Amino acid sequence: MTTGHYREKVIESLLYLSGVTAVIILFLICIFLFKDGLALFQKYPLVEFLTGTKWYPTSEPHQFGLLPLLFGSMIVTFGAIVLSVPLGIVVAIYISELAGAKEAEVLKPLIEILAGIPSVVYGFFGLVVLVPLLQNTFDLPTGQNALAGSIMLGIMALPTIISISEDAISSVPRAIKEGSLALGSTEWQTINKVIIPAALSGISAAVMLGIGRAIGETMTVLMVTGNTAVIPGFPEGLFAPVRTMTATVALEMGEVPQGSEHFYALFAIGSVLFITTFITNIIAEYIKRKYRFNLGSGQ
């Protein structure tokens, strides 16, 4: 054993420690989040939290019903996905199948810019441009509503959906495409009937990731959705103010005394958010891996 060998071992252990940091952090997030989240249920019943329809954190007695916030998040996310998925997939098809080199060189940086804009800037833009526009167009009492949140989140989810769908589409083997063309199909028939079905699982991974992004987005929805904690109707609830889980945490955490029931209730919401995005991440990753495998064996 030389000193050199000893040094190698030390370095390897150090690198190993850095490597597992990500696991440790994730583990710590679980512990700290769930510890304070579960503290709520020592005084407030879990069932009432999960099924309660009223979020009145400061009234006496307190009511910490998750449902208005959960449905608030769901309706905004639903709207965002409905708007961004078709548009995102279509743009991905355009970039990978139709656009010339020059067009792609303009479009791709623009989409990267879209990915780079901070959420608070999106929120600000939504507030000063989109909100008044919606209010005037639909003649609403306020333009700060679920639809405004959906539109802004839809725009923000576009880069994720476009780039992953594009990967999926361009990884469809050329042989399949050329086979279809050789049989006399038009280019569009090939895209529509061959390429899209082959890329579908990759595209669905993009949709899952888009959902995860939209559920977790905070500042934008906080600034444009109006933040009223009532269970939204569907679909008319799109035109009413809603409050999401993320916005609730960001809005109320500044005002609650640490260690109060309200404080723990916000951590309980955080835990719900964490579990939700954890599941969507895992599903997206699973789909991605599975479809990679399928393509591998098909070649």
Place this chain on the structure above:
Amino acid sequence: MTKKAQRDQKIAFTALRISAVLVAIIVVIILLQITINGYSILSIDFLTEMPRNRMTEGGIYPAILGTIYLIIGSMGVALPLGILAAIYLNEYAQPGRTKWIIEMAIINLAGTPSVVFGLFGLAMFVKYLGYGASLIASALTLALMALPIIIRASQEALITVPEEYRYASLALGVTKWQTIRQVVLPPAIPGMITGTILAVGRVAGETAPILLTGAAYFLPRLPDSIYSQFMALPYHLYVIATAGTNIAQTRPIQYGTALVLLTIVLSFNMIAVMIRRHYRRKLRN
């Protein structure tokens, strides 16, 4: 090829093109709206003065400074850690359960909402470790968010280094770590820089995590230690755009703040893209 098929194709391709143009227009409108309205207020004074008169006048100097502190603090932690983690994953870890768990953890960290990181930072750094609402609590929280970005980019950079380099060096009797340091790392550095710059852009724009861990609405003084509260650009924009008595009157300051923030974030992104393009081209030749 039937006539109908040809007509369908024409319609479909037109629709595709319109969608692509629509997305491009959205990006341009957002950029123009902020740039045109924010440009008029930009001046040296706006960038170097303290806010005055309840933030309805004056500049945004403390917010710019706070954002710079956050970038330095979070990168100081995340950069070495991220690069070392990537080296472990690429050069040392054998395919198997450990590596799989680490990679799943990284994927989940990348997908965890920013407000959840904020809650964690509040529980761990502010409360448990007793840092209080402070610069260091926020910087550490942001470091955790930047970590997955840096690890991924560094891994991608390490993968592009040809295996032959490693074999050649090892065959000469050089130890593994020396090989990594002197042979593998140098060609991977541009890729790692790219990842870091992307992470900086992300850190500079995050609001929810710092809102929960230390950013202040308004401070009359600049932060004097890592345990001080601080102002930062994204939170400042949020505050002046949504709270206060005279939101309409301070609109120009809001646009100005948005423009400064956007410029910082996008220039980091642009630099990253340019470095990446430069080295990809070089790699191909």
